[in-house]
Amino acid sequence: MRWARQRIEAAGRWMRLAAGIVGTAAIAGAAALYGAEPGGESRGGAGDKKERKIYILTDLEGASGVYKFAQTREPGPLNEQAKEYLMGDIAAVVRGLRAGGAGEILVLDGHGSQAFVPHLMEPGAKYITGLPRPGHPLWGLDESFAGLVIVGQHAMMGVADGVLCHTQSSRSENRYWYNGVESGELAQAAALAGHYGVPPILVTGDEAACREARQFFGEHCVTVAVKRGISREAAVLYPFEETRKALEEGAKQAMKMIGLAKPYRLQTPIQAKKEYLLFEGPEKKPRRVVKEGVIEDVLKLLEF
Ligand SMILES: [Zn+2]
Numbered sequence: 620m621r622w623a624r625q626r627i628e629a630a631g632r633w634m635r636l637a638a639g640i641v642g643t644a645a646i647a648g649a650a651a652l653y654g655a656e657p658g659g660e661s662r663g664g665a666g667d668k669k670e671r672k673i674y675i676l677t678d679l680e681g682a683s684g685v686y687k688f689a690q691t692r693e694p695g696p697l698n699e700q701a702k703e704y705l706m707g708d709i710a711a712v713v714r715g716l717r718a719g720g721a722g723e724i725l726v727l728d729g730h731g732s733q734a735f736v737p738h739l740m741e742p743g744a745k746y747i748t749g750l751p752r753p754g755h756p757l758w759g760l761d762e763s764f765a766g767l768v769i770v771g772q773h774a775m776m777g778v779a780d781g782v783l784c785h786t787q788s789s790r791s792e793n794r795y796w797y798n799g800v801e802s803g804e805l806a807q808a809a810a811l812a813g814h815y816g817v818p819p820i821l822v823t824g825d826e827a828a829c830r831e832a833r834q835f836f837g838e839h840c841v842t843v844a845v846k847r848g849i850s851r852e853a854a855v856l857y858p859f860e861e862t863r864k865a866l867e868e869g870a871k872q873a874m875k876m877i878g879l880a881k882p883y884r885l886q887t888p889i890q891a892k893k894e895y896l897l898f899e900g901p902e903k904k905p906r907r908v909v910k911e912g913v914i915e916d917v918l919k920l921l922e923f
Contacts, residue, residue: 644817670722671877672764674817675712675744676757676808678784679730680773681824682708683845683862686854691730703736704807704859705771708845710741711863712770715870717743718785726757729808730771755918757811765877766820767812768870769919774827775803780848781827787921795923796892798884798912806835807920809883814917818880821873823866832835839880889914891923 626920673864679691682705690701709726722921724744728735735748752758760767776794784905786803787793795802803830809819821841822832829842843863891914896905914923 628842661722669748670765671761671874672723672725673716673721673766674757674760674764674769675709675716675724675726675770676729676814676895677709677726677734678769678804678824679704679705680771680785681736681771682844683859684856685771686782686846686856687852691783694732694734698732703739704801705730705734706736706739706741707859708861708866709770710739712768712821712823712870713741713744713868715867715872716768716874718867718870721874725764727758751771755811756921757808758810760817760888761817762815762817764812764815764817766823766873766880767817767821768795768807768873769805769808770821770823770866770894772805772822772824772828772832773803774831774848775801775805775849776826778919779833779850780825781851782825782848782854783848784848784851789909791895793893793895797889797920799890803831804836805831806883807810809836810885810917810920813882813884816882818877818882819826820876820880822850823869823871836883837881839876841869841873841876885917885920887915887917889917889920893923 626797653869673911679701680686681789682701683899685691685701690697714725720806726744726746728746728748733748733750735746737746740746746756772819774784776784776786776792778784783789785792788796793803806821819832819836819840821843822829823845826847829844832840832842843865845866849855876914890914893910895908897908898905914920
């Protein structure tokens, strides 16, 4: 067990190094640490899906260069620029996935106010944006996909070094527990994909989001950090040239995890708890509310 843990930490360190400084050589090292083999198709599970379709879920808060809510909440020049940063991260990941052998790639705009900039779409993928989108939250995802990639993700609400950390709503400070385990957006998205047997193979965001990914998904989900949080709206930013290189290499590496990575599944019925702030009265004074209940269908997770 101890060895296994060291392996996870070592692998994480490699990817962090790759994101910050080193690049290709470090990620080749990570491949050896993970014990991955190129083309895991023969290992069964999702790896058997010949096409190697990949689903990418994106968010804005965990993109390179994004560190304050003024960039993510209100429309304006800062928001437009932040959206361009995200598109750059997505482009690097799409290039890496394709170089790693991905077939069809679907990219979903997961940011509340939507964050895609159409003229910056990297070729080789299809991009889903705009609201509302009837159906379940990961529109277009089904059993035919071989892996889930989460780009630009933030840590769950309340993480001290989580850049722009929140779970669903940053204003009402929502927190969620499923079967007793506090879960952020990473676990929520992976649980939805887990319903279809699709495993998380790559998570990108700040160091705290990457740490959360390793805790929930284990060593076979590659993580690439693009910044390190100091507090909720302060960060050590890594230069774009370095993060984009690390994202591309990380995505290539993640393709090798298909067949090794395990879907993240929540056992149903799910015992659920939610805490949030309710703003009431003429002064809109916040009051903390706790809701408890049972979720029978994983696909209805976000309706709780
Ligand atoms: Zn989010």
